[in-house]
């Protein structure tokens with residue numbers, strides 16, 4: 001894979017280079033994982049005094065950057081290709097982690113830094129794809145905002161931080177601010193480290209940290225705290241039908257999903273009854289199930305939606321809220337599936353959701369099972385890609401991403417690969433394959449057990465979607481202790497008709 005390129009068009013190129021070089025971003029540049037190209041807009045002026053600014057038509061204070069040098073600098077960098085071009089401006093949309101994640105998917109980005117009072121609107125109309133601000137305060141130029149964005153985007157690129165996604169500690173405290181931390185000495189300025197942290201009681205430490213994180217979020221970020229409470233409530237409600245809802249619960253607890261739609265009335269009602277009289281509420285909701293709840297979750301990282309709807313009206317509301325760049329939608333109601341088919345998605349198969357409820361790890365009998373590296377990429381592709389059996393949406397790029405994320409495991413016999421299994425980007429187990437000649441020897445069972453154990457280590461609840469017709473796999477999972485959901489699931493894929 002070639003380096004991700006960040007171009008910065010600016011009047012102060014050395015500011016950007018000097019600002020980023022001593023940091024981790026500079027090291028990633030040395031390692032050729034990223035590339036920084038700071039371009040001096042002044043080098044592209046046609047004015048003989050190297051002037052790049054002029055007075056605004058209609059009058060007003062200050063000067064404007066002229067269109068010509070900006071346009072030519074941009075053209076020199078892109079050569080006329082279509083490249084994501086961000087104008088960093090106080091008039092932009094606020095930058096967020098979600099935007100950083102979105103931009104981390106690009107191979108090349110141009111940042112345009114304004115100076116003076118701004119840039120001639122006409123050149124912006126021709127080259128800019130995104131207008132972004134870093135917040136509601138006034139700076140002297142766009143260089144620091146461009147550096148802020150490059151820093152936050154680059155750290156998401158695999159290899160930049162050194163540790164890959166698989167080794168990254170999944171935060172248990174996802175939607176909360178971090179808890180306070182302490183290092184040696186035990187006493188400093190007469191202040192002791194909280195006793196619980198010295199107790200060696202891991203469970204108590206976790207509990208204390210969660211309480212601290214909650215308290216400080218409530219105090220400093222009431223907006224985040226409100227969201228957190230709502231999400232906890234939703235998870236609690238979903239837990240009533242764990243087998244059917246584990247995919248939603250896991251997405252929420254692992255912190256990789258945002259709630260795009262939630263029938264708040266059902267949730268609020270649930271909330272009040274539960275507080276007034278827990279016993280009555282439990283009975284009440286057991287009778288009606290979670291059927292009245294409607295939810296749409298979106299996982300930005302893998303552009304996957306998960307939804308379930310109580311009725312046609314909320315089904316339509318959900319369908320309207322599915323982001324345009326969604327590549328996969330997982331649903332469990334026939335009418336919701338039909339609704340999405342009408343909207344141009346296709347459902348090549350139906351799946352049974354299987355849930356592994358135990359917390360104990362499974363024995364792995366076959367000893368030669370290891371995480372795969374890119375060296376094994378051709379093998380996986382040759383056995384799995386463009387194969388009718390492999391399930392929807394499996395493409396080479398996806399396999400590459402999964403291997404690099406440390407989410408693919410291979411089975412070997414005398415050093416030769418004979419199968420593999422993986423964890424999908426939305427969090428379910430899948431992609432199981434064993435060579436015909438090596439079946440019925442417990443290798444699939446070992447692969448599955450190995451993947452289950454990896455998920456348990458992360459504190460996840462293992463679950464998977466098995467093709468409704470795949471009896472062998474269903475039997476294998478039941479043998480390992482998985483439970484079936486009552487519902488059937490459909491994976492809806494984008495068709496060419498709605499991808500444009």
Ligand code: 9D3
Nearest residue numbers: 088089133134135137138139140141142145
């Ligand atoms: C007198 C009008 N000014 C707007 C408040 C003009 C102006 C002020 C500051 C024009 C440019 C700037 C420099 N700032 C940026 O280029 C900038 C910025 C910022 O100031 N705050 C937050 N995000 C950003 S992104 C670019």
